[in-house]
Amino acid sequence: MMNIIKTRSDGTLTIALEGRMDISTAPDLEREVKGSLDGVTELVFDFENLAYISSAGLRVLLLAQKKMNKQGTMKVIHVNPMVMEVFETMGFAGIITIE
Amino acid sequence: MIKKFRFNRITVGLLFAFASAVLCTALTWVVFFDKEAYARMQVYFFDCGVDALGSLICAALYFGCMNQQGDESKAFRALILLVSASFVVNACMYHSLGVPSQHVYTFTFCLLSKLMDLVMIFFFYQYVKKTLGFGGKLAGWADRGIPILMALESVVILINIFYPLTFFIDADGFYQATGASPAEDVYLAVVSLITAVLIIRSSSPRNQKMAAMTFILLPLISYALVLGAFGSASQYGMILMSLVIMYCIIFNDKSNKLASTQTELNMATQIQSSALPSVFPDSEAFDLFASMNTAKEVGGDFYDFFMIDDNHLCFLIADVSGKGVPAALFMMTSKTMIKDYALTRDNTSDIFTEVNARLCENNDEGMFATAWIGILDTRTMTLQYTNAGHNYPVLQRAGHPCELITAVHGLFLGGMEFTQYRQGELQLEPGDRLLLYTDGVVEAHDRNDELYGEDRLKSMMNDTRNLSGEQVLERVFADVGEYATGVPQFDDITMVVLTIK
Numbered sequence: 001m002m003n004i005i006k007t008r009s010d011g012t013l014t015i016a017l018e019g020r021m022d023i024s025t026a027p028d029l030e031r032e033v034k035g036s037l038d039g040v041t042e043l044v045f046d047f048e049n050l051a052y053i054s055s056a057g058l059r060v061l062l063l064a065q066k067k068m069n070k071q072g073t074m075k076v077i078h079v080n081p082m083v084m085e086v087f088e089t090m091g092f093a094g095i096i097t098i099e
Numbered sequence: 100m101i102k103k104f105r106f107n108r109i110t111v112g113l114l115f116a117f118a119s120a121v122l123c124t125a126l127t128w129v130v131f132f133d134k135e136a137y138a139r140m141q142v143y144f145f146d147c148g149v150d151a152l153g154s155l156i157c158a159a160l161y162f163g164c165m166n167q168q169g170d171e172s173k174a175f176r177a178l179i180l181l182v183s184a185s186f187v188v189n190a191c192m193y194h195s196l197g198v199p200s201q202h203v204y205t206f207t208f209c210l211l212s213k214l215m216d217l218v219m220i221f222f223f224y225q226y227v228k229k230t231l232g233f234g235g236k237l238a239g240w241a242d243r244g245i246p247i248l249m250a251l252e253s254v255v256i257l258i259n260i261f262y263p264l265t266f267f268i269d270a271d272g273f274y275q276a277t278g279a280s281p282a283e284d285v286y287l288a289v290v291s292l293i294t295a296v297l298i299i300r301s302s303s304p305r306n307q308k309m310a311a312m313t314f315i316l317l318p319l320i321s322y323a324l325v326l327g328a329f330g331s332a333s334q335y336g337m338i339l340m341s342l343v344i345m346y347c348i349i350f351n352d353k354s355n356k357l358a359s360t361q362t363e364l365n366m367a368t369q370i371q372s373s374a375l376p377s378v379f380p381d382s383e384a385f386d387l388f389a390s391m392n393t394a395k396e397v398g399g400d401f402y403d404f405f406m407i408d409d410n411h412l413c414f415l416i417a418d419v420s421g422k423g424v425p426a427a428l429f430m431m432t433s434k435t436m437i438k439d440y441a442l443t444r445d446n447t448s449d450i451f452t453e454v455n456a457r458l459c460e461n462n463d464e465g466m467f468a469t470a471w472i473g474i475l476d477t478r479t480m481t482l483q484y485t486n487a488g489h490n491y492p493v494l495q496r497a498g499h500p501c502e503l504i505t506a507v508h509g510l511f512l513g514g515m516e517f518t519q520y521r522q523g524e525l526q527l528e529p530g531d532r533l534l535l536y537t538d539g540v541v542e543a544h545d546r547n548d549e550l551y552g553e554d555r556l557k558s559m560m561n562d563t564r565n566l567s568g569e570q571v572l573e574r575v576f577a578d579v580g581e582y583a584t585g586v587p588q589f590d591d592i593t594m595v596v597l598t599i600k
Binding site (some may be wrong): 045092 | 158418419420422465466467469485488489490491508509510511514515538542590591
């Protein structure tokens with residue numbers, strides 16, 4: 001189960017994720033990323049309530065990062081230690097902004 | 100939120116279909132207890148029975164295709180609901196027919212029934228359009244023309260409210276058609292004809308075309324048989340029969356497709372597993388063993404090993420993001436590429452730097468793989484290795500507890516185009532053991548969502564120090580399975596173990 005909560009103010013889109021992002025829930029986020037980034041110059045992922053992320057989830061983050069490289073900035077905030085460990089193991093910490 | 104809404108809409112549809120069935124049955128049942136109604140309705144008793152049975156079958160059909168996705172199923176469900184509503188309206192009409200004081204009801208139900216017929220043929224057109232895929236000029240005209248015709252015909256029928264243009268209810272409460280009644284059938288005839296032509300010209304399989312044609316032909320045949328006599332339940336019966344035929348064809352088609360997909364998936368699994376080496380090197384210097392258990396039919400994990408020359412063993416493990424066919428395709432590409440580069444480069448960092456650059460080309464889907472590669476010089480037992488975002492391997496030095504090799508030399512493969520990978524080096528000694536694994540091992544979770552974890556893996560390795568590599572992998576796999584009892588295997592579980600003799 002994963003809930004996707006979006007808040008938009010001008011060019012900033014904040015996507016808060018709740019639950020687990022794995023092979024079954026990542027496609028939901030992929031649809032959002034592919035569909036609703038028009039005119040977004042700052043994309044913020046709020047991971048405060050994200051308990052788990054699998055490689056399928058990281059793939060979607062990577063897609064978002066690639067898209068945002070062309071049109072603005074992207075950052076991930078409130079990363080919990082477990083998700084942070086996944087980021088670090090995979091070398092992900094080097095290519096996305098984590099606050 | 101969206102899911103919830105759709106669930107509700109489909110449930111409402113089902114309730115509607117069942118309510119219609121119950122209502123129709125009740126209306127028929129009432130006649131048994133009402134002598135006066137029985138005497139009056141005897142003639143139409145058969146029609147009433149057809150209505151009741153028909154609406155029951157509609158409910159069952161609706162239930163049967165409730166979980167179908169897609170536009171054509173939506174159109175099909177709408178058609179079923181409309182037919183089932185027609186049965187209710189018909190059954191109601193028979194109840195007031197022939198009762199002079201209720202002629203307003205009779206008139207209303209007749210009017211409704213005629214309007215529903217118009218919508219029904221329109222829904223049918225929408226359904227076949229979506230299932231068979233109409234194209235060309237005629238389809239373009241039909242798309243614009245049918246709604247206009249439907250509006251005109253509705254006006255013709257609605258005029259009867261003010262002036263008996265095509266039908267009226269006489270003083271005894273019976274239905275009477277006027278001389279202009281054929282005007283009612285113009286739309287029906289035109290739309291049926293256009294749809295029939297479009298069906299015949301479409302490039303769909305013949306059984307689908309024939310099933311769709313029954314919707315037009317069966318009521319026509321039945322109409323001809325009763326010579327247009329009043330009491331059209333037999334026509335609806337025919338329409339229903341056509342719906343059942345279409346339903347069967349849809350399911351037949353789906354299960355055929357499913358069966359061929361399954362066969363193809365089985366073949367893909369075969370190809371994939373035969374791509375992984377299963378004959379392990381027989382060497383004086385080392386012992387190597389690997390295993391892979393996929394969670395889905397085709398998976399994204401892989402391992403590989405081969406001798407670069409007489410003295411260099413290359414071995415690797417990788418985990419592709421995602422699962423299923425896309426992951427398997429990416430896996431085959433990366434595996435081939437790694438081997439190609441490994442045979443021509445002599446250090447692991449160059450291999451991954453080149454492979455990554457190639458994988459990043461045209462990678463619009465954002466697929467990637469975490470991977471770990473090592474090259475062992477079998478004369479000196481030095482191991483050089485590069486880790487592209489993969490799980491930390493477990494190193495077990497002879498006589499020491501296990502430790503993790505925590506160096507990361509770069510991002511996963513396929514992530515960023517110009518990633519420059521680095522490498523590390525280890526001197527191995529006789530009795531040392533190295534375990535590579537994918538996250539299916541450490542991220543296997545129990546019923547409480549607790550992960551298997553590296554610590555458990557390390558202690559498992561410590562306990563199996565004296566066993567052969569093959570036995571170690573069996574024990575770890577069994578332990579992971581035991582840990583995750585009652586939870587379906589979620590991820591591929593792949594391991595490679597190297598033991599220095």
